[in-house]
Amino acid sequence: MFGYFTAVLSHFLAYFGAALLLAAAFLTLYIQLTPHRELELIRAGNSAAALQLTGTFLGFALPVAVVIGNSVSIPDMLLWGAVAAIVQLLVFVVIARLLFRGISSKIDEGCTSSGIFVGGMGLGIGVLQAACMVP
Known part of the structure; x- marks a missing residue:
């Protein structure tokens, strides 16, 4: 048992x-894409920004977790993780630029329902992605 553990620990x-590197890259890119500054807003106690960013991150992390369990290599996992990141970025663009153009300013203002909506949509799309990324 211990021999197996030490053998797979490096994997x-x-x-x-x-x-973790993929997640950091995604969060950095996502925060740069959105017109509001999530981290500053969260530090100031803005629950809407916290809900939005948390839901979006979970919507990214869930498909990545599924991909890790099914990938054949780290490059394979990174490629599918990039797909998950692109989809999450597109979710925000569709919501903020096409469906609800003022939603970013609502998050700036602390409108919790706007943060829940964006984060929830990101999480829901992430669940769908995860289901589709299983061979």
């Missing part, structure tokens, strides 16, 4: 490290 560390 865990490699996948986990790659997933």
Whole structure:
């Protein structure tokens, strides 16, 4: 048992490290794409921004977790993780630029329902992505 653990520990560390780097890259890109500054708003106590960013991150992390369990290699996981990131970015663009053009300013103002809506849509799309990423 211990021999197996030590043999696969390096695989865990490699996948986990790659997933953390992918997540950091996604969050950085997402925060740059949105017109509001989530981290500043969260530091100021804006619940709408916290809900929006948390839901979106979960909507990204869920498909990545499924991909990790089904990928054949780290590059394979990174490619599918990039797909998950692009889809989450598109979710925000569709919501904020096409459906509800003022939603970003509502999040700036602390409108919790706007944060829940954006975060919830990101999470829901992430669940659908995860289901589609299983071979």
